[in-house]
Amino acid sequence: MAKQNITPRDKDYSQWYIDVVLQSKLADYAPVKGCMVIRPNGYGLWENIQKTLDEMFKETGHVNAYFPLLIPESFIHKEAEHVEGFSPELAVMTHAGGKKLEEPYVLRPTSETIIWSMYKKWIQSWRDLPILYNQWANVFRWEMRTRLFTRTTEFLWQEGHTAHATQEEAQEETLKMVNIYKEFAEEFMAMPCYIGQKTDKEKFAGAVSTYCIEPMMQNKIALQAGTSHNLGQNFAKAFDVTYQSKEGKLEYVWATSWGVSTRLIGGLVHQHSDDNGLVIPPKLAPIQAVLVPIFKKDNKEEIIGKCKEITENWKNAGIRFKIDDRDNYKPGWKFNEWELQGIPVRIEIGPRDLAENQVVIARRDTSEKVKVSVESVTETVQNLLVDIQSSLFDKAKKLRDENTFTTDDYNWMVKKNDEDNGFFNIHWCGSRACEDKLQNDNKITIRCIPFDNPQEKGKCIVCGFESNERVLAAKSF
Amino acid sequence: MAKQNITPRDKDYSQWYIDVVLQSKLADYAPVKGCMVIRPNGYGLWENIQKTLDEMFKETGHVNAYFPLLIPESFIHKEAEHVEGFSPELAVMTHAGGKKLEEPYVLRPTSETIIWSMYKKWIQSWRDLPILYNQWANVFRWEMRTRLFTRTTEFLWQEGHTAHATQEEAQEETLKMVNIYKEFAEEFMAMPCYIGQKTDKEKFAGAVSTYCIEPMMQNKIALQAGTSHNLGQNFAKAFDVTYQSKEGKLEYVWATSWGVSTRLIGGLVHQHSDDNGLVIPPKLAPIQAVLVPIFKKDNKEEIIGKCKEITENWKNAGIRFKIDDRDNYKPGWKFNEWELQGIPVRIEIGPRDLAENQVVIARRDTSEKVKVSVESVTETVQNLLVDIQSSLFDKAKKLRDENTFTTDDYNWMVKKNDEDNGFFNIHWCGSRACEDKLQNDNKITIRCIPFDNPQEKGKCIVCGFESNERVLAAKSF
Numbered sequence: 001m002a003k004q005n006i007t008p009r010d011k012d013y014s015q016w017y018i019d020v021v022l023q024s025k026l027a028d029y030a031p032v033k034g035c036m037v038i039r040p041n042g043y044g045l046w047e048n049i050q051k052t053l054d055e056m057f058k059e060t061g062h063v064n065a066y067f068p069l070l071i072p073e074s075f076i077h078k079e080a081e082h083v084e085g086f087s088p089e090l091a092v093m094t095h096a097g098g099k100k101l102e103e104p105y106v107l108r109p110t111s112e113t114i115i116w117s118m119y120k121k122w123i124q125s126w127r128d129l130p131i132l133y134n135q136w137a138n139v140f141r142w143e144m145r146t147r148l149f150t151r152t153t154e155f156l157w158q159e160g161h162t163a164h165a166t167q168e169e170a171q172e173e174t175l176k177m178v179n180i181y182k183e184f185a186e187e188f189m190a191m192p193c194y195i196g197q198k199t200d201k202e203k204f205a206g207a208v209s210t211y212c213i214e215p216m217m218q219n220k221i222a223l224q225a226g227t228s229h230n231l232g233q234n235f236a237k238a239f240d241v242t243y244q245s246k247e248g249k250l251e252y253v254w255a256t257s258w259g260v261s262t263r264l265i266g267g268l269v270h271q272h273s274d275d276n277g278l279v280i281p282p283k284l285a286p287i288q289a290v291l292v293p294i295f296k297k298d299n300k301e302e303i304i305g306k307c308k309e310i311t312e313n314w315k316n317a318g319i320r321f322k323i324d325d326r327d328n329y330k331p332g333w334k335f336n337e338w339e340l341q342g343i344p345v346r347i348e349i350g351p352r353d354l355a356e357n358q359v360v361i362a363r364r365d366t367s368e369k370v371k372v373s374v375e376s377v378t379e380t381v382q383n384l385l386v387d388i389q390s391s392l393f394d395k396a397k398k399l400r401d402e403n404t405f406t407t408d409d410y411n412w413m414v415k416k417n418d419e420d421n422g423f424f425n426i427h428w429c430g431s432r433a434c435e436d437k438l439q440n441d442n443k444i445t446i447r448c449i450p451f452d453n454p455q456e457k458g459k460c461i462v463c464g465f466e467s468n469e470r471v472l473a474a475k476s477f
Numbered sequence: 478m479a480k481q482n483i484t485p486r487d488k489d490y491s492q493w494y495i496d497v498v499l500q501s502k503l504a505d506y507a508p509v510k511g512c513m514v515i516r517p518n519g520y521g522l523w524e525n526i527q528k529t530l531d532e533m534f535k536e537t538g539h540v541n542a543y544f545p546l547l548i549p550e551s552f553i554h555k556e557a558e559h560v561e562g563f564s565p566e567l568a569v570m571t572h573a574g575g576k577k578l579e580e581p582y583v584l585r586p587t588s589e590t591i592i593w594s595m596y597k598k599w600i601q602s603w604r605d606l607p608i609l610y611n612q613w614a615n616v617f618r619w620e621m622r623t624r625l626f627t628r629t630t631e632f633l634w635q636e637g638h639t640a641h642a643t644q645e646e647a648q649e650e651t652l653k654m655v656n657i658y659k660e661f662a663e664e665f666m667a668m669p670c671y672i673g674q675k676t677d678k679e680k681f682a683g684a685v686s687t688y689c690i691e692p693m694m695q696n697k698i699a700l701q702a703g704t705s706h707n708l709g710q711n712f713a714k715a716f717d718v719t720y721q722s723k724e725g726k727l728e729y730v731w732a733t734s735w736g737v738s739t740r741l742i743g744g745l746v747h748q749h750s751d752d753n754g755l756v757i758p759p760k761l762a763p764i765q766a767v768l769v770p771i772f773k774k775d776n777k778e779e780i781i782g783k784c785k786e787i788t789e790n791w792k793n794a795g796i797r798f799k800i801d802d803r804d805n806y807k808p809g810w811k812f813n814e815w816e817l818q819g820i821p822v823r824i825e826i827g828p829r830d831l832a833e834n835q836v837v838i839a840r841r842d843t844s845e846k847v848k849v850s851v852e853s854v855t856e857t858v859q860n861l862l863v864d865i866q867s868s869l870f871d872k873a874k875k876l877r878d879e880n881t882f883t884t885d886d887y888n889w890m891v892k893k894n895d896e897d898n899g900f901f902n903i904h905w906c907g908s909r910a911c912e913d914k915l916q917n918d919n920k921i922t923i924r925c926i927p928f929d930n931p932q933e934k935g936k937c938i939v940c941g942f943e944s945n946e947r948v949l950a951a952k953s954f
Contacts (some may be wrong), residue, residue: 028595028598028599030544030545030591030595031549031552031591031594032545032547032548032549032582032591033573035545035547036545037542037543037544037545037595038542038543039542040540040541040542040610043540043541043542043543044540044541046543047541063517063520063521064517064520064521064524065514065515065516065517065520066514066515066520066523066633067507067514068507068509068512068513068514068631069546069584069615069617069631070509070512070568070631071509072508072509075508087575088574088575089574090573090574090575091570091572091573091574092570092571092572092573093568093569093570093571093584094569094570094571094572095568095569095571095581096510096567096568096569096619096630097565097566097567097568097619097620097621098564098565098567104572105509107546107570107584114507114508114509117508118505118507118514121505122505127805133517137615138546138614138615140546142573142574143574144574153573154545154546154547156543328604
């Protein structure tokens with residue numbers, strides 16, 4: 001079946017992923033440990049992710065700022081859990097301008113510490129609150145095992161950092177942002193997400209509580225795709241950031257932070273792509289439709305003219321398209337290349353069909369082809385883009401729903417998890433010991449305690465102790 | 478005159494600049510040597526600069542990509558002039574993940590080396606050319622003396638890196654990009670620019686030739702605002718990047734690079750601002766017009782309602798505006814704040830004027846106020862935005878033209894330069910000795926050899942030797 005030189009998923013899933021990322025030219029390995037180069041095809045996706053999320057952030061009152069990459073090492077040590085969580089993976093700069101530095105700098109693994117050192121300067125009164133800042137930046141986490149997009153030592157992300165007068169307002173912000181992530185992931189990435197709260201073991205180092213979205217990838221394991229943290233007053237206390245309330249009292253400021261990263265692009269590949277390469281949801285595709293004119297020297301001008309005629313109003317109609325008029329590649333080679341690169345819709349325009357006033361339209365996700373009249377190409381493409389977007393979501397949701405299991409049988413879960421992965425709705429007593437055992441014995445972690453979880457008496461799947469609700473557990477990237 | 482707490486320019490120009498940047502909340506000093514925090518007012522300008530330039534780059538066929546921040550130290554040493562130029566100001570990372578690295582990484586001062594190490598992987602044939610990539614990123618140059626925006630150890634920029642099959646094509650690209658910078662600076666930043674070629678002393682470390690735009694700031698010294706480099710085959714040879722030509726021959730690839738940075742924001746301040754604070758050209762202003770309703774409790778709803786009525790179609794008309802309906806600040810305080818922050822147009826809407834169906838409109842650049850009828854507010858604002866943009870350009874051009882002197886008199890130039898700065902069109906013999914003397918004795922550097930320079934016999938202003946054309950010389954930031 002496969003026309004591409006890609007390892008099939010059922011043969012070697014990990015190699016399939018690498019093949020898709022490299023061959024579709026999303027990214028390439030860099031000559032720097034654990035780093036990658038994001039090539040234009042991958043960066044184009046990131047630009048569309050940025051643009052869409054940035055609008056959503058701005059509509060909810062946020063503004064962008066930029067803080068230094070370098071953080072004095074001592075800052076990281078000011079919040080006890082934060083330093084414990086991040087110390088093992090810090091990248092450290094010791095020399096600059098030919099001299100050893102008096103105090104080393106770490107390359108930001110996340111920016112709470114440097115940002116709260118500035119908030120101390122800027123916040124005095126309740127009038128200065130809330131601060132609703134976001135930053136688009138590169139960050140560094142020196143992880144031992146890295147993977148293209150899903151885990152790299154340097155990655156691009158956005159990090160929101162907000163400051164509030166009250167605990168309630170901070171909690172409201174934290175929940176607002178994780179819900180924005182869910183909305184974005186589902187509507188634009190066609191990636192259905194479970195949403196809920198992290199356990200204490202899994203929460204952000206320095207947070208009071210962490211909320212997350214957890215989609216299921218094609219191999220039925222979880223990808224943590226976005227997190228939002230209620231930081232309480234932890235960073236305000238570490239950096240002594242107080243404000244004078246309306247009543248004249250001095251209070252510590254309440255904080256949140258939230259982020260998504262280029263990891264989302266890895267999620268997009270894992271969610272939708274197939275043995276022929278990348279599949280991109282139309283709403284995020286830098287090119288939504290490609291026209292491949294099939295011509296010889298004597299009819300080149302005529303056929304390309306027809307392509308231009310067909311697409312005349314596409315820019316105004318908001319269809320992002322490309323006419324592939326290169327004459328140093330054959331049409332069949334072009335079909336394969338655009339399939340590999342995941343362009344949602346391909347339009348083949350040759351002299352024989354044109355003689356009958358027709359063109360061939362192929363959709364990437366199902367490989368279905370239809371012949372339509374020249375006059376109805378625009379409408380067909382517009383409808384297809386809508387249909388592909390929702391089909392991809394439906395397909396992903398079906399896979400997820402069919403592979404999410406409510407079970408009280410530990411042995412069945414272990415067997416299922418070993419053989420075929422899956423998400424498991426299980427009772428858990430709340431103890432760290434049982435959570436550790438799930439992870440150590442089965443690589444299963446609690447992905448989240450879902451929002452609006454029905455309260456239900458049960459027994460912990462590990463130890464049999466009492467439990468009042470189920471949690472969502474699975475292997476994860 | 479000054480309503481703001483800003484040091485006047487004629488008292489202390491340097492302090493005036495710092496006061497404007499800090500008080501208009503463009504940026505703040507960071508607790509990291511030579512670094513700053515770009516606050517939302519400054520970052521909003523950068524976002525508009527990015528958006529505009531990015532469109533211009535894409536219209537000329539460029540695409541964005543992202544390469545690692547970290548560069549193996551040995552890469553920097555592969556191009557002899559490049560390492561000599563950048564070594565003194567490198568930031569170096571030696572430790573990561575708790576261990577000493579086998580080879581240190583430098584934090585990119587510019588990305589030619591890491592990018593050309595990748596181009597070697599991607600370029601084999603003439604079919605792979607040209608490569609027209611751009612990157613938006615942070616870079617590091619560990620300078621001893623830093624200034625907000627105009628010289629910081631970390632800054633944000635874009636760097637284009639292109640690869641071509643022929644010398645002619647690379648040269649064409651180099652000139653195309655410096656001309657795009659000039660177009661952008663003049664049309665959007667209202668910053669008239671001299672354009673030309675750098676001398677060998679002033680060119681980029683590793684370039685065959687460098688071209689630049691050089692506007693004159695209010696204090697009559699030059700700011701290098703954008704550069705474009707023809708790199709010849711220097712980096713292709715350093716990284717052994719060859720391609721097979723159509724004729725089957727193996728050739729080294731030709732390269733260019735070009736960049737502008739957050740320094741442009743410093744230029745914007747130096748070019749247009751005054752003793753009352755920031756002045757922003759309308760085309761780049763995140764907020765172009767602010768409406769300040771003047772209300773008491775009993776007419777608040779009515780007056781704010783009027784503001785909304787007036788601005789009803791502004792979003793569609795492309796006017797970026799804000800209604801400042803805060804009730805914890807007085808109107809006079811708000812007028813001052815928006816003046817300080819450089820918003821081009823302010824509209825004051827109070828009950829007394831409204832009773833006569835009028836509002837007051839004030840322009841930031843001249844402080845002129847007019848009363849207009851409610852019905853003509855939109856048109857007046859639109860006309861004002863156009864007029865302010867061109868007035869700022871004209872004012873800057875007048876200052877520049879009046880302070881650009883064609884002279885053959887060394888002593889006169891030195892005196893003028895000492896007393897009042899200025900740009901000097903002077904004959905220069907082409908020798909490094911005379912160029913060094915200008916710099917060492919007078920802090921004058923040759924800013925550029927202007928394009929389309931009339932050929933004209935003359936004598937070097939320093940040594941009296943023969944010269945065939947004048948060059949543009951000045952102090953610079």
